[in-house]
Amino acid sequence: MKCRKDKYAVKIAILAVLSTVLLLLTGCWSYRDLTEINMVTALGVDRLEDGKVLVTVQVVEPAAIQSTASGKGKGGVTQQKPVFVESYEGETVFDALTSMLSIVDKKLFLGTAQVLILGEGLSKNGINEVMDFFQRNHEMEYDTVDVLVAKDVTPKDLLKIETDMDPIPAMYIKKTAENTVSRAKVKRTMMIDLIKEMGNSGRQAVIGQVAKEGEKEVRTEGAAVFRDGKLAGWLDPYATRGYLFATGEVKSTIVNIPADSGKISMEVIRSKGKVNVVFRNGEPALLTIQVVLEANVGEYEGERKLDSPDDLHRLEETLGEEVKKEIRMTVNLAQKDYSSDIFGFGTQVHKYHPQYWKKVKDGWNDTFSKLPVDIKVDARVTRTGFIKGQIKKDG
Numbered sequence: 001m002k003c004r005k006d007k008y009a010v011k012i013a014i015l016a017v018l019s020t021v022l023l024l025l026t027g028c029w030s031y032r033d034l035t036e037i038n039m040v041t042a043l044g045v046d047r048l049e050d051g052k053v054l055v056t057v058q059v060v061e062p063a064a065i066q067s068t069a070s071g072k073g074k075g076g077v078t079q080q081k082p083v084f085v086e087s088y089e090g091e092t093v094f095d096a097l098t099s100m101l102s103i104v105d106k107k108l109f110l111g112t113a114q115v116l117i118l119g120e121g122l123s124k125n126g127i128n129e130v131m132d133f134f135q136r137n138h139e140m141e142y143d144t145v146d147v148l149v150a151k152d153v154t155p156k157d158l159l160k161i162e163t164d165m166d167p168i169p170a171m172y173i174k175k176t177a178e179n180t181v182s183r184a185k186v187k188r189t190m191m192i193d194l195i196k197e198m199g200n201s202g203r204q205a206v207i208g209q210v211a212k213e214g215e216k217e218v219r220t221e222g223a224a225v226f227r228d229g230k231l232a233g234w235l236d237p238y239a240t241r242g243y244l245f246a247t248g249e250v251k252s253t254i255v256n257i258p259a260d261s262g263k264i265s266m267e268v269i270r271s272k273g274k275v276n277v278v279f280r281n282g283e284p285a286l287l288t289i290q291v292v293l294e295a296n297v298g299e300y301e302g303e304r305k306l307d308s309p310d311d312l313h314r315l316e317e318t319l320g321e322e323v324k325k326e327i328r329m330t331v332n333l334a335q336k337d338y339s340s341d342i343f344g345f346g347t348q349v350h351k352y353h354p355q356y357w358k359k360v361k362d363g364w365n366d367t368f369s370k371l372p373v374d375i376k377v378d379a380r381v382t383r384t385g386f387i388k389g390q391i392k393k394d395g
Contacts, residue, residue: 039062041112041170043117044057045119053090054087056085058084082167092129093133116148117158126230149209158212165217177210185222225340242327243342292380320377334369
């Protein structure tokens, strides 16, 4: 049964990739036969010590994937790998990709790319120049490409991973990022969103983090904080969630809170976050973060029953304080360590106080870092479940 499911998943992956290519290649002026192109599924870009750019591409081999799906290649016959990975150095991304044609057999088609991984060295030096290429490239599909920053590993090493979970490693990496909808411990960043953030001086960019986990796995947790296009530092998974709560990007997550001698796992099912800047005498005096969330009890390890209004009230207070603690941790990092307004307070100033913004926009991150922040979290527990307390055996 598992074998059938695996084959079905592989066929779906092939269909998705090929369908994307066919759609993107329609139109006489840009028509190219599929046999004349290399379909790029992922790109990695890093900056070398000599200042050059190292570009890595992961290219899918449709025939090899079809062979995997159909079960061919068995009986001692060496099976072709479903993807191949190549790297090339250049003065720019455009230069490296063009020069790569000297070692690959067909033109690299970027319209099928699903993931872009930025290296740590590149990020520290600045990503603006690299992103300029992707903004200008007419093949890229900005709303389908996940952007991640590699931590303690190169993009090249990540793209060379041969995972058992998906015949196309790029799709495996993309799916781990997609899974964060139910975890809220990594910032999922699509290329279109990153381009918008880079053009917004009132909010600094935050990009999801990816690291290597063993020889065949990756871990997409945490986030990279930028200031003016350069990597300023990192957020761990909990600080990342604090950021997502504050900016209203948490769709669901599990927050563990203490209860008696055990713990309660709270399932956040809805959450809204809002930031604002309070002005006094024509100057910003206070930054505010307001979060409203709803949660259910997912698991309870304590001994007391949860069957009174007081119990419910205590749950809500404890949950609110736990979320507030995570947001406060993120605020402290953004202000004291990174001096980077990742929350978008500057956007609010620009919108509602345009004259003041003109005077301070170039130094807003420094102003942001010095202002007090008031955080309010209104947590509501809607369901505790049918079982009010922990299950106990008779006798």
